[in-house]
Amino acid sequence: MDNKIKRRIIKGCLRGNHRAQKELYDYFSRDMFRVCLMYAADYDAANDMLQEGFLKVFKNLHKYKLDGSLGGWIRTVIVHSCIDQIRVNTWNKKRQFVDEDYQMDTLLVSFNEVENRFRESDFLEIIKELPEGYRTVLNLYFLEGYKHFEIAEKLDITEGTSKSQLYKGKRYLKEILEKNLSPEEISKYEGLDQKVV
Numbered sequence: 001m002d003n004k005i006k007r008r009i010i011k012g013c014l015r016g017n018h019r020a021q022k023e024l025y026d027y028f029s030r031d032m033f034r035v036c037l038m039y040a041a042d043y044d045a046a047n048d049m050l051q052e053g054f055l056k057v058f059k060n061l062h063k064y065k066l067d068g069s070l071g072g073w074i075r076t077v078i079v080h081s082c083i084d085q086i087r088v089n090t091w092n093k094k095r096q097f098v099d100e101d102y103q104m105d106t107l108l109v110s111f112n113e114v115e116n117r118f119r120e121s122d123f124l125e126i127i128k129e130l131p132e133g134y135r136t137v138l139n140l141y142f143l144e145g146y147k148h149f150e151i152a153e154k155l156d157i158t159e160g161t162s163k164s165q166l167y168k169g170k171r172y173l174k175e176i177l178e179k180n181l182s183p184e185e186i187s188k189y190e191g192l193d194q195k196v197v
Contacts, residue, residue: 032078038139039082053081083154134169
């Protein structure tokens with residue numbers, strides 16, 4: 001987005017101009033909906049997260065520094081909004097108490113390789129199969145780059161629970177992927193040169 005247009009839209013939004021708000025929403029909503037899909041159980045929940053997130057964007061737009069990336073700032077607000085909704089609506093109600101002893105193992109396929117391997121729609125379908133706790137921690141760790149102590153703070157869980165959810169989420173994701181990848185594709189991701197018979 002051009003800086004002149006960005007400034008005009010932001011000024012309009014800060015004045016409560018509905019046309020400017022719609023312009024900002026229309027420009028960013030598609031990308032932000034994909035972000036919400038990574039945290040939501042389905043499209044309806046993702047749409048609710050998107051709407052709630054944009055309400056927070058408009059409410060807090062005065063905090064945005066004009067020299068930074070507007071898209072990056074909006075994504076941060078949307079992600080925090082998704083986390084808030086998960087924590088308030090479901091996480092506390094369905095919290096899984098897990099053993100804090102965990103043991104990390106290596107996956108056949110890394111999270112980023114998976115994202116590149118599948119079409120986006122396939123990837124979103126696979127992510128939706130994960131239980132909410134696993135999906136949330138995986139997204140925060142791999143996609144948003146949060147450390148375990150930050151995830152623990154955001155979700156009101158212990159750091160050990162975050163690590164355990166990540167471990168179990170990766171293991172669960174591995175099982176799903178093994179059902180969706182052929183032995184040849186798995187060996188490619190393992191770095192094996194020989195053909196799987």
